[in-house]
Amino acid sequence: xxxxxxxxxxxxxxxxxxxxxxxxxxxxxxxxxxxxxxxxxxxxxxxxxxxxxxxxxxxxxxxxxxxxxxxxxxxxxxxxxxxxxxxxxxxxxxxxxxxxxxxxxxxxxxxxxxxxxxxxxxxxxxxxxxxxxxxxxxxxxxxxxxxxxxxxxxxxxxxxxxxxxxxxxxxxxxxxxxxxxxxxxxxxxxxxxxxxxxxxxxxxxxxxxxxxxxxxxxxxxxxxxxxxxxxxxxxxxxxxxxxxxxxxxxxxxxxxxxxxxxxxxxxxxxxxxxxxxxxxxxxxxxxxxxxxxxxxxxxxxxxxxxxxxxxxxxxxxxxxxxxxxxxxxxxxxxxxxxxxxxxxx
Amino acid sequence: xxxxxxxxxxxxxxxxxxxxxxxxxxxxxxxxxxxxxxxxxxxxxxxxxxxxxxxxxxxxxxxxxxxxxxxxxxxxxxxxxxxxxxxxxxxxxxxxxxxxxxxxxxxxxxxxxxxxxxxxxxxxxxxxxxxxxxxxxxxxxxxxxxxxxxxxxxxxxxxxxxxxxxxxxxxxxxxxxxxxxxxxxxxxxxxxxxxxxxxxxxxxxxxxxxxxxxxxxxxxxxxxxxxxxxxxxxxxxxxxxxxxxxxxxxxxxxxxxxxxxxxxxxxxxxxxxxxxxxxxxxxxxxxxxxxxxxxxxxxxxxxxxxxxxxxxxxxxxxxxxxxxxxxxxxxxxxxxxxx
Numbered sequence: 001x002x003x004x005x006x007x008x009x010x011x012x013x014x015x016x017x018x019x020x021x022x023x024x025x026x027x028x029x030x031x032x033x034x035x036x037x038x039x040x041x042x043x044x045x046x047x048x049x050x051x052x053x054x055x056x057x058x059x060x061x062x063x064x065x066x067x068x069x070x071x072x073x074x075x076x077x078x079x080x081x082x083x084x085x086x087x088x089x090x091x092x093x094x095x096x097x098x099x100x101x102x103x104x105x106x107x108x109x110x111x112x113x114x115x116x117x118x119x120x121x122x123x124x125x126x127x128x129x130x131x132x133x134x135x136x137x138x139x140x141x142x143x144x145x146x147x148x149x150x151x152x153x154x155x156x157x158x159x160x161x162x163x164x165x166x167x168x169x170x171x172x173x174x175x176x177x178x179x180x181x182x183x184x185x186x187x188x189x190x191x192x193x194x195x196x197x198x199x200x201x202x203x204x205x206x207x208x209x210x211x212x213x214x215x216x217x218x219x220x221x222x223x224x225x226x227x228x229x230x231x232x233x234x235x236x237x238x239x240x241x242x243x244x245x246x247x248x249x250x251x252x253x254x255x256x257x258x259x260x261x262x263x264x265x266x267x268x269x270x271x272x273x274x275x276x277x278x279x280x281x282x283x284x285x286x287x288x289x290x291x292x293x294x295x296x297x298x299x300x301x302x303x304x305x306x307x308x309x310x311x312x313x314x315x316x317x318x319x320x321x322x323x324x325x326x327x328x329x330x331x332x333x334x335x336x337x338x339x340x341x342x343x344x345x
Numbered sequence: 346x347x348x349x350x351x352x353x354x355x356x357x358x359x360x361x362x363x364x365x366x367x368x369x370x371x372x373x374x375x376x377x378x379x380x381x382x383x384x385x386x387x388x389x390x391x392x393x394x395x396x397x398x399x400x401x402x403x404x405x406x407x408x409x410x411x412x413x414x415x416x417x418x419x420x421x422x423x424x425x426x427x428x429x430x431x432x433x434x435x436x437x438x439x440x441x442x443x444x445x446x447x448x449x450x451x452x453x454x455x456x457x458x459x460x461x462x463x464x465x466x467x468x469x470x471x472x473x474x475x476x477x478x479x480x481x482x483x484x485x486x487x488x489x490x491x492x493x494x495x496x497x498x499x500x501x502x503x504x505x506x507x508x509x510x511x512x513x514x515x516x517x518x519x520x521x522x523x524x525x526x527x528x529x530x531x532x533x534x535x536x537x538x539x540x541x542x543x544x545x546x547x548x549x550x551x552x553x554x555x556x557x558x559x560x561x562x563x564x565x566x567x568x569x570x571x572x573x574x575x576x577x578x579x580x581x582x583x584x585x586x587x588x589x590x591x592x593x594x595x596x597x598x599x600x601x602x603x604x605x606x607x608x609x610x611x612x613x614x615x616x617x618x619x620x621x622x623x624x625x626x627x628x629x630x631x632x633x634x635x636x637x638x639x640x641x642x643x644x645x646x647x648x649x650x651x652x653x654x655x656x657x658x659x660x661x662x663x664x665x666x667x668x669x670x671x672x673x674x675x676x677x678x679x680x681x682x683x684x
Binding site for chain 1: 391392491507508509510537538539540541542543545546564565567571573590591595604605606608609610612614616617618619620621622623624626
């Protein structure tokens with residue numbers, strides 16, 4: 001344990017990732033696409049932060065930037081108190097062991113020409129962990145941990161189903177005993193019966209290895225199940241964050257409410273009655289002024305079109321929301337009762 | 346339930362196979378379904394269960410070869426057996442009487458034509474509508490499906506539109522033809538939840554206005570609950586349970602249906618608790634199992650005595666009405682205390 005044992009494992013502050021927007025015949029830079037625009041969060045060791053949002057909200061870019069697969073434009077990433085943004089090149093190498101990533105499509109992230117044994121062993125070779133025998137022993141143990149037998153060692157990724165490939169991806173991610181695992185839509189491509197198997201495995205691994213997860217997903221019911229804290233992203237920014245139960249029961253942002261109301265419930269007696277939120281998420285190339293959700297927000301007023309709402313405490317320490325009207329409209333945002341749903345006739 | 350309304354579509358004992366290097370793959374077997382006008386039937390199951398092949402067979406979209414219809418009839422009211430239809434008549438059925446929307450809108454949209462050209466073509470073919478009135482009608486429909494500035498969008502090519510927009514154009518195209526039957530194959534799976542909610546509402550509105558029947562194919566039990574009057578659950582090429590939506594969700598009889606409903610985390614599920622799982626994986630479609638196809642994974646079978654388990658492994662259960670009114674293909678359907 002380090003000196004900051006009580007501090008968060010990872011502490012991301014005002015992180016920004018802008019991509020240059022080029023135009024004209026000479027491809028001159030004419031602006032920025034603000035994929036991630038000032039995001040802050042911290043995750044304590046052994047906990048899970050669920051990052052939710054719709055396509056294009058920047059959640060995957062955020063994950064990749066924390067992983068340093070993308071260079072941050074600005075901001076700080078403190079890992080066990082060390083600022084990763086200060087570290088470059090070879091110095092980053094040992095830190096890479098501590099942070100691993102798993103992806104939505106484990107197939108495209110597994111080399112099709114390598115056997116499962118080689119795939120899981122590769123990180124051990126790259127980081128020169130132990131000799132050959134030691135490595136092979138570790139590989140067998142890892143496969144066993146994720147529920148795959150020795151007979152899989154010599155087989156190739158294409159011989160496996162989606163759920164099994166995700167298990168292989170997890171075994172590889174765990175090879176270097178990481179502290180943080182960034183999981184980008186890890187179960188979205190899986191059938192529901194397999195989804196629950198992988199979620200259970202991830203939960204077990206968290207308990208047994210004290211793993212910390214940054215769990216990126218568009219699926220609210222999955223995020224609700226796995227997360228200690230939830231952060232909702234919209235167009236590059238976090239619009240609401242708080243303890244999971246709190247955010248679901250005392251929602252503090254109209255966008256979170258819209259997301260919750262849009263999820264169909266597996267109960268035909270409770271069908272949606274209210275019209276769903278209108279429009280699509282605007283492009284990060286030309287975000288609307290003021291609150292970026294205002295063009296779709298049923299509660300928007302004049303001020304919302306001009307002022308970018310700051311993330312402020314909502315009702316309780318640790319629960320924050322970026323909505324100018326959060327106090328006025330909190331009754332309408334619902335208190336766990338699902339608004340806009342009524343029993344089917 | 347076969348109500349007093351005569352069926353619009355009747356699938357009778359359908360079997361579809363594919364020739365592969367490893368032999369004949371039976372993708373769909375013994376599938377029978379019927380849909381009445383104005384009704385929405387949900388066809389649910391996981392990948393590879395045969396739900397999409399069943400839907401594609403209705404429009405004869407299964408590529409032959411390698412595909413082949415091994416058995417069965419698909420009757421559309423007023424048209425007879427679609428499987429025996431001459432190519433010219435089939436063309437008239439497709440896109441006029443039956444429209445289909447897919448997960449990938451580019452399956453229906455032509456990348457080299459503008460939105461206008463594609464929408465106008467539908468109206469010309471279906472209703473013999475002239476250019477001016479077809480244009481007005483198209484703009485109106487684009488607005489209905491929630492496309493802003495529809496006038497300008499008419500000139501766009503599909504690649505110039507976002508995924509959600511393309512999906513809406515495809516739906517607009519399907520709705521313009523005012524089909525008697527709309528087949529929707531995972532139409533919202535690739536979309537964000539807020540857009541999904543909008544599209545589902547559109548389909549419901551169309552149905553209320555035109556009385557179309559909808560065959561809705563999905564793996565999402567939430568979407569089924571939201572949209573469907575009746576549901577058929579498929580597993581490994583077969584229908585294993587069917588019934589009205591409320592009955593199927595509140596009193597599922599087949600252990601697979603129960604497993605599907607349980608494995609999704611829902612409001613009451615304790616956070617970070619172990620989720621119920623269906624152990625194992627779907628059987629290979631090349632295997633020709635004796636007995637129940639779900640038996641190797643079945644939680645209910647594991648609670649039974651030896652003699653009963655033998656029956657699960659050796660005797661193929663027929664899809665039939667049970668004593669409590671449910672229709673399931675199971676020797677030992679799930680009882681109320683087991684749910």
